[in-house]
Amino acid sequence: MSNFIGELYFKGVQTTDPGSIREGILVFFSSHFRKEGWQRPRINGLNLKCLSDVQSDGLEARFTYEEVLEALNGCDGNKASGPDGLNLNFVKAQWEIIKGDFMNFINVFHTDNSLVKNLNATFIALIPKIKRPKLVGDYRPICLVGAMYKILAKILTNRLKKVMNTVIGESEMAFVQGVRSQTVL
Numbered sequence: 001m002s003n004f005i006g007e008l009y010f011k012g013v014q015t016t017d018p019g020s021i022r023e024g025i026l027v028f029f030s031s032h033f034r035k036e037g038w039q040r041p042r043i044n045g046l047n048l049k050c051l052s053d054v055q056s057d058g059l060e061a062r063f064t065y066e067e068v069l070e071a072l073n074g075c076d077g078n079k080a081s082g083p084d085g086l087n088l089n090f091v092k093a094q095w096e097i098i099k100g101d102f103m104n105f106i107n108v109f110h111t112d113n114s115l116v117k118n119l120n121a122t123f124i125a126l127i128p129k130i131k132r133p134k135l136v137g138d139y140r141p142i143c144l145v146g147a148m149y150k151i152l153a154k155i156l157t158n159r160l161k162k163v164m165n166t167v168i169g170e171s172e173m174a175f176v177q178g179v180r181s182q183t184v185l
Contacts, residue, residue, distance in 0.1 A: 028136040071154035082146035091147045
């Protein structure tokens with residue numbers, strides 16, 4: 001297995017030129033993930049469920065050290081590394097050294113309601129779907145995000161899990177963790 005794409009076919013024509021391969025991949029995935037003419041559905045008149053004040057306050061509360069640690073420990077440390085080349089095992093192994101800086105990052109995110117621009121940067125890697133890929137569609141794109149982003153996403157996900165049953169209707173629960181689809185039917 002190689003981390004190099006030496007040839008691809010575009011519209012039935014083989015190319016080995018790195019610039020043409022790069023451009024072809026960009027064009028393919030740009031059109032593949034674009035939704036033309038998409039409009040946000042109207043929700044006027046829907047009787048949507050709401051969170052209580054206590055639940056809303058819980059979502060907006062400052063992040064605790066325990067929440068951060070729970071999220072870190074809940075992440076698989078052996079998953080793909082981020083743009084920095086480090087996976088979560090590194091963060092776990094160095095936690096005692098970096099925890100102060102990490103908590104500072106979490107607190108700044110909470111206070112400023114924004115992420116440092118570079119933190120949201122990702123690398124996209126193309127993983128072959130078949131043994132000898134020849135077409136761009138023979139590759140699956142995956143995003144490599146940094147450890148800080150993964151942990152922050154896990155913290156937010158953990159908070160949302162606590163209130164999901166409140167805002168999701170009984171007929172919409174097929175994809176809620178711990179609810180069996182047979183129960184919904």
